[in-house]
Amino acid sequence: MKSGSGPFKGFPVEREEKKAENDFFKLLELKGISRRSFLKYCASTAALLGLSGLHAPMIAEAIEKMAKRPSVVWLCFMECLGCTESFANATYPEIDKLILEMISLEYHEALMAAAGERAHENLWNAVKEGGYLCIVEGAVATKIPSAMTVGGMTSIEIMEKVGRKAKAVIAVGTCATHGGTQGASPNPTGAVGIVEFFKTKSIATPVINLTGCPVNPENIISTVLHVLLLNKLPELDAYQRPLELYGQTIHDNCPRRAHFDEGRFVEVLGSKEESLGYCLYKVGCRGPQTYANCPKVLWNNRQNWCIGVAPCIGCFEPYFWDRFRDFYKPLPDVKLPGVTTSADKIGMGIAAATAAGVGAHLIGKALKGKKKEGDSEGEEKK
Ligand code: SF4
Ligand code: SF4
Structure with a gap:
């Protein structure tokens, strides 16, 4: 598998580029999306990401070349699943939907059809391959590790293994960013967000925080697009939140x-x-x-x-x-x-x-x- 270049450097996206481009436009046609509306979409995506209209062609090119579906794993720890609900219940414009279909969601305990060991196999296969984007919902239990286990492993063990090999982590919702309700005083289980957890384990994987209880689904989409399409983190504030989304008060x-x-x-x-x-x-x-x-x-x-x-x-x-x-x-x-x-x-x-x-x-x-x-x-x- 060849690795991408330019904005995709590091993502395995550049394969048989011409074929991919043709396939992509065929896919658009099948979905009833014209080239014109696709290019308009790229311009509005550039605006959403806080980029000038000059970046629209780059976004268009990046989407066309997504020959290998980028893999994403979504972990759930101490939380209420409200962020998943928020994300899954949103309706998205056709092109957003198409891009979501192009992403390969390798693992999500609540949404995936597979269960038990079969489901876990998907997760560990993705970790073996590396280079995936990891989305985390929920806090890690650091003081009482047994308060949060999945398939016999604690949240500490899973987050450490998956976090180290991820290309980047997007912490969604206040539980994953700052511990959430279970992290509120007196926080008996030692629930912490991912940034704090990574510090204790010296994990250098970059983390983007999307605060909110629940997180806004539009903020997830625009951040995922930013990371996957431009292959870089958006500009972040002091809490590691994208400035474009969190730069002003209500x-x-x-x-x-x-x-x-x-x-x-x-x-x-x-x-x-x-x-x-x-x-x-x-x-x-x-x-x-x-x-x-x-x-x-x-x-x-x-x-x-x-x-x-x-x-x-x-x-x-x-x-x-x-x-x-x-x-x-x-x-x-x-x-x-x-x-x-x-x-x-x-x-x-x-x-x-x-x-x-x-x-x-x-x-x-x-x-x-x-x-x-x-x-x-x-x-x-x-
Ligand atoms: S941030 Fe709020 S909505 Fe999201 S999982 Fe935590 S408690 Fe639920
Ligand atoms: S309701 Fe009033 S205090 Fe609240 S954000 Fe609006 S203007 Fe500000």
């Missing part, structure tokens, strides 16, 4: 934002003010300190999202179970330029800041959350 793009700026708040959930779209800050919204693209990509196939119906609980933020507890209480000590205020004073604080000539964008910047003090990983968010 508050930055919230449709209720104008009400926040004008000091119009919902005081009681279910009240008329809530249906009028007033700001949910006083009933506990964590949007000002939560870095996520939910307002842009929404949920349930872009139908709705949390703030459409309730305050954001900040599930895209690391350690949010502990850090944001008392979910219906307002975030304390929201900082405005030159003012430290509480929920009751916030409308006034904004009015004063505006009167002093401070623009709304500066207020938004000042409201961007700070990372929890004492977090073990990363620095302050850029």
Whole structure:
């Protein structure tokens, strides 16, 4: 098997290129997808990945040459399977579906038809071959290893073996990125995310964190495409999350934002003010300190999202179970330029800041959350 070159260097994708290209366009035809819509798709994929339109031909070429289906293994550890549900229940545009079909999902305990030893054989065969992309859902149990076993092996043993030989790991959901609910205080089993686990074992495989409880399926797709098509990691923030997807707060793009700026708040959930779209800050919204693209990509196939119906609980933020507890209480000590205020004073604080000539964008910047003090990983968010 020949290894790919250019953007695919390291992935076994470059075989009988011309034949692959013909086969690919035949496949498109069979699916009723025109070349024109395929090229449009490549341009929008480039935009989703934060790349300029100039990268569209490169993406097109990369997809055409996927002669050998890149292999992916999906591990499940301490979790609720909600991230799998989120991913499996989404509907995808035709071309996304086609690309998903081109990926060879070698192992996923919950989704694969095979069971027991047969299923495990697939996993260990993929590990033997190497070069796969590993997606992990769930935390690793480090203090009580027997709290998480699959087929007689602990999560520690499996993650170490599979992690070392993976091309890259994508940790999906807050359980896999930061321990999740089982990692919340007092964390009796020692549940940790993959980055922390890899540090204890000196595993150098690159990890991309996709926080969220559950993870947004659109974020999985765009990240998988980035890694497989461009053969490199996206630009990451201090928590190892793709900047393109996690670079702004919910508050930055919230449709209720104008009400926040004008000091119009919902005081009681279910009240008329809530249906009028007033700001949910006083009933506990964590949007000002939560870095996520939910307002842009929404949920349930872009139908709705949390703030459409309730305050954001900040599930895209690391350690949010502990850090944001008392979910219906307002975030304390929201900082405005030159003012430290509480929920009751916030409308006034904004009015004063505006009167002093401070623009709304500066207020938004000042409201961007700070990372929890004492977090073990990363620095302050850029
Ligand atoms: S991150 Fe949330 S939805 Fe995903 S597996 Fe963990 S608990 Fe379930
Ligand atoms: S506090 Fe919440 S509801 Fe209000 S504008 Fe910010 S993100 Fe939206």
